[in-house]
Amino acid sequence: MKKLFMVCFAFVLMTVGTVHAAGALTVQETLYQSNGSSVTVEGYIVGVPVSTTEVQQSGFTSNYALALADSPSETNMNEMVLVKLDSAYRSEWGLQSNPGKMGELIQVQGVVDPYFSHKGIENVSSITAATTDDGGSDNGGPSVSGYYENADGLTGSSLKAALHNIIDDHTELSYSDVWGALRDTDEDPYNANNVVLLYSGDSISKYENGGFVDEWNREHVWAKSHGDFGTSRGPGTDIHHLRPTDVSINSSRGNLDFDNGGSPLAEAPENFYDSDSWEPRDEVKGDVARMIFYMAVRYEGGAGEVDLEIANYTGTNGPYLGKLSVLKQWHEMDPVSEFERNRNEIIYADYQGNRNPFIDHPEFVEYIW
Secondary structure, X not given: OOOOHXXXXXXXXXXXXXXXXXXXXXXHHHOOOOOOOEEEEEEEEEEEEOOOOOEEOOOOOOOOEEEEEOOOOOOOHHHOEEEEOOHHHHHHHOOOOOXXXXXXXXEEEEEEOOEOOEOEEEEEEEEEEOOOOOOOOOOOOOOOOHHHHHHOOOXXXXXXXXXXXXXXXXXXXXXXXXXXXXXXXXXXXXXXXXXXOOOOOOEEEOOOEOOOXXXXXXXXXXXXXXXXXXXXXXXXXXXXXXXXXXXXXXXXXXXXXXXXXXXXXXXXXXXXXXXXXXXXXXXXXXXXXXXXXXXXHHOXXXXXXXXXXXXXXXXXXXXXXXXHHHHHHHHHHOOOOHHHHHHHHHHHHHHOOOOOHXXXXXXXXXXXX
């Protein structure tokens, strides 16, 4: 049963934590608006409505409409507002053409009117990104200095762009150079002869590397097929996301997206997997998330490089990798460790000359995503 307006509004603010711009309605508020009302609604893109009973949340087949909700992980169609996209908005906002926009927070201006027998918005006059706490204004961000001084006070897309410019130019290693770099960055703090493997947590000899069973190899945490960058200099050799992993465990992960759930991996049962996702052990969930955030900021399509984007679904292809909402949860539940900080320093001082902003300033994640 639907809750009364004020109770529902308070519930959304408490559970979601989204602060809406002045004049913008939450999705729950919009559900109570009369047909014919002109509104501005703010919500997360959670899929494509294709019938009265189905909202596609992956494998999108249409650019004709969007579903919005107050939570990026919403799956209940009754908690969504459906937005009809006229032709002027389909190329920019339709999920079939732009699957990476899944999970984005946007504001839509239009008129309340039923769509697929649900509360909807038609006659849309404006769609804008709403990635900041103050409704899209690029100010009021974190106070930072030194290496990050050009990002001081920024939020949203401006913060992302500033961080990209800060970390963009760096020394690019060859793929063979990566072996030696990982021996330093992932050295076991309790045994200088060993490296610690990302997914299993095992400590093995630095020189037991290669392609045979029980050796370690170079895992691309942002799977290299998601962007087709291979092992070329740049994203293919960026050690901010390359980690030592057991050969067969690396093979099991393959190019799966990141999400919770699945069956335990027999060789390393603290990791779980299914047909389209991989869940690493708890001790490195945050590490994985922060590496993915780094890659999405560092590689933005400039100078002929790939433009990597984080999607809020699994089963991705092209230069997308999921799942944003889960990665944010992992970032919170597994805070930055001393191992990560030390690794970041070594990469900066000895190899690439750039840093992972989300290790130095974990708060950047919420200001961007």
